[in-house]
Amino acid sequence: MADDCAPSPWSYETTAVQTAIPRGLGETVGIPIHQAAAFQFATLEEAQSEFALGTGLSYARLQNPTVRALEERLTALEGGAATVALASGQAATLTALLSVCRAGDHVVSTSSLFGGTAGLLNNVLPLMGISATLTANTPEAIAAALRPETRLVWAETIGNPAGDVPDLAALAEVAHGHGAVLAVDNTWGGVGLLCRPLAHGADLVTHSLTKWAGGHGSVMGGSVTVGRAHDLSRNPLYAEGGEASLLAQRGAEALAWRARWLGAHQLGMTLSPHSAFLVAQGLETLSLRLRQESATALALAEWLQAQPGVGRVTYPGLPGSPHHAPARRYLQGGFGAVLTFEVPDPAAFLERLRVIRVAPNLGDTRTLIVHPWTTTHGRLPEAARTAAGVTPHTLRLSVGLEAPADLQADLSAALGERS
Numbered sequence: 001m002a003d004d005c006a007p008s009p010w011s012y013e014t015t016a017v018q019t020a021i022p023r024g025l026g027e028t029v030g031i032p033i034h035q036a037a038a039f040q041f042a043t044l045e046e047a048q049s050e051f052a053l054g055t056g057l058s059y060a061r062l063q064n065p066t067v068r069a070l071e072e073r074l075t076a077l078e079g080g081a082a083t084v085a086l087a088s089g090q091a092a093t094l095t096a097l098l099s100v101c102r103a104g105d106h107v108v109s110t111s112s113l114f115g116g117t118a119g120l121l122n123n124v125l126p127l128m129g130i131s132a133t134l135t136a137n138t139p140e141a142i143a144a145a146l147r148p149e150t151r152l153v154w155a156e157t158i159g160n161p162a163g164d165v166p167d168l169a170a171l172a173e174v175a176h177g178h179g180a181v182l183a184v185d186n187t188w189g190g191v192g193l194l195c196r197p198l199a200h201g202a203d204l205v206t207h208s209l210t211k212w213a214g215g216h217g218s219v220m221g222g223s224v225t226v227g228r229a230h231d232l233s234r235n236p237l238y239a240e241g242g243e244a245s246l247l248a249q250r251g252a253e254a255l256a257w258r259a260r261w262l263g264a265h266q267l268g269m270t271l272s273p274h275s276a277f278l279v280a281q282g283l284e285t286l287s288l289r290l291r292q293e294s295a296t297a298l299a300l301a302e303w304l305q306a307q308p309g310v311g312r313v314t315y316p317g318l319p320g321s322p323h324h325a326p327a328r329r330y331l332q333g334g335f336g337a338v339l340t341f342e343v344p345d346p347a348a349f350l351e352r353l354r355v356i357r358v359a360p361n362l363g364d365t366r367t368l369i370v371h372p373w374t375t376t377h378g379r380l381p382e383a384a385r386t387a388a389g390v391t392p393h394t395l396r397l398s399v400g401l402e403a404p405a406d407l408q409a410d411l412s413a414a415l416g417e418r419s
């Protein structure tokens with residue numbers, strides 16, 4: 001994990017461009033790429049000490065200076081204690097889940113989820129003896145699904161693609177009252193720009209850095225950021241074993257230590273230094289991009305709502321959205337860059353687009369559209385797709401940086417020929 005940094009004294013924008021760049025003669029202005037697999041020791045004693053402590057540099061599967069710099073930046077932007085950066089968002093989700101749970105344990109998650117996360121919960125965790133219950137995105141439903149062996153509650157800041165915003169503080173209260181932790185996938189929250197779940201009681205946050213953090217559709221990455229205040233004293237994985245327990249040995253750093261040990265050391269889902277560089281660079285302009293994209297998304301959602309032939313439009317920034325009240329409470333600076341809308345014939349509609357591209361990604365500078373029913377959520381059973389807010393007519397739009405007028409004209413032309 002990157003060092004336990006003090007909370008950044010700077011605003012979001014300054015933190016994003018200034019963190020993790022040392023001052024001094026000959027230092028680079030910007031984060032350099034350390035393209036190396038291993039790091040040297042001057043003496044055997046130094047090597048032995050590093051292998052015993054594991055806090056410095058030895059082998060790049062474990063730590064690399066470029067990846068560390070990115071981790072420091074992510075920690076500062078999320079207001080956390082430590083971060084491990086990994087090869088993808090899926091790697092981060094798996095690492096977060098396995099950092100807290102072991103065979104026999106149980107996870108409760110909202111069902112309004114990215115399809116890949118539902119896949120991990122439903123198909124991969126059972127291979128390890130961990131079970132999961134997916135339920136409605138309310139504190140009451142989450143509380144009702146808890147079992148004595150529930151160790152973790154999972155939610156997304158803004159549900160993919162339904163646009164629902166959970167009551168994070170209430171979810172944290174439910175989880176903590178049970179001795180469990182709250183993990184939030186903050187990918188849509190823009191690395192602490194729109195939302196900092198740790199400030200609302202979450203214990204760890206994950207990201208697909210592939211999305212707004214990288215920001216240009218050019219890199220894969222993921223991260224797990226651990227918060228400063230989390231209590232694992234009722235989790236046997238951490239508390240069992242007296243003097244030999246993880247908590248007795250690692251104290252407040254136990255969760256962060258385990259996340260790096262699992263995701264990077266043991267499973268080898270390491271982020272490459274070149275990818276870390278691209279993500280760190282993407283973070284420097286994230287606030288400009290995501291604010292602009294959110295403003296365009298709101299304008300397009302409002303316009304789409306008024307178009308004949310367009311069915312349900314979901315966007316938490318719409319005053320009529322059932323999720324507008326929690327969105328106003330938990331999101332600042334914008335309501336995110338993603339909206340969904342329904343058209344009668346999605347395939348025909350997509351073929352008529354000339355600016356917007358059909359691609360299964362989010363957070364690109366270019367506006368992207370997908371048909372979740374048959375792509376991102378296509379492997380889920382029908383009932384799970386419906387629970388995630390997807391119908392056969394739903395299209396998901398991730399708004400980029402094109403001029404709003406060009407995007408509106410493209411949508412208008414595709415609608416005009418009656419989809």
Ligand SMILES: Cc1ncc(COP(=O)(O)O)c(C=O)c1O
Nearest residue numbers: 088089090114160187208210221
């Ligand atoms: C909310 C969310 N979480 C996690 C992921 C997985 O990230 P990756 O594709 O980087 O593995 C995605 C991917 O679309 C996502 O949308």
